[in-house]
Amino acid sequence: MKINQLKQQVYQLTATKNTKQLKSNRAELTTGKDLRIKTSWVAIYSTLKLISGFQQEQATKEILTEHQFKELNSHSSFQDLLHNVRSLGKFCNSLESKIERLQKTKDHHEQ
Numbered sequence: 001m002k003i004n005q006l007k008q009q010v011y012q013l014t015a016t017k018n019t020k021q022l023k024s025n026r027a028e029l030t031t032g033k034d035l036r037i038k039t040s041w042v043a044i045y046s047t048l049k050l051i052s053g054f055q056q057e058q059a060t061k062e063i064l065t066e067h068q069f070k071e072l073n074s075h076s077s078f079q080d081l082l083h084n085v086r087s088l089g090k091f092c093n094s095l096e097s098k099i100e101r102l103q104k105t106k107d108h109h110e111q
Contacts, residue, residue, distance in 0.1 A: 006041040013048045067091045 016022040023030045029047060033040040067087045070080045
């Protein structure tokens with residue numbers, strides 16, 4: 001990946017528009033790095049991908065626990081599968097509720 005592509009990926013992952021904003025908003029990523037060289041951008045990008053992966057893993061664990069999904073394997077019973085289908089329904093209802101709350105908040109702020 002070229003340096004400009006790396007920069008764009010970093011900006012996207014950090015919700016920043018340029019290097020100055022990145023330095024200001026996410027100093028922990030840029031301190032001590034020479035942002036003129038590609039290896040610095042590779043290090044920042046790699047760090048962000050690791051953080052993102054960890055956060056996704058933690059979110060998945062929280063969802064599985066909160067909605068009481070059962071781990072399925074080739075020895076799982078049909079009842080375990082049905083339990084997960086019901087849990088999936090609860091999860092979807094939870095998502096719909098969160099989306100509605102976000103929409104109301106957005107609508108409130110736009111007024």
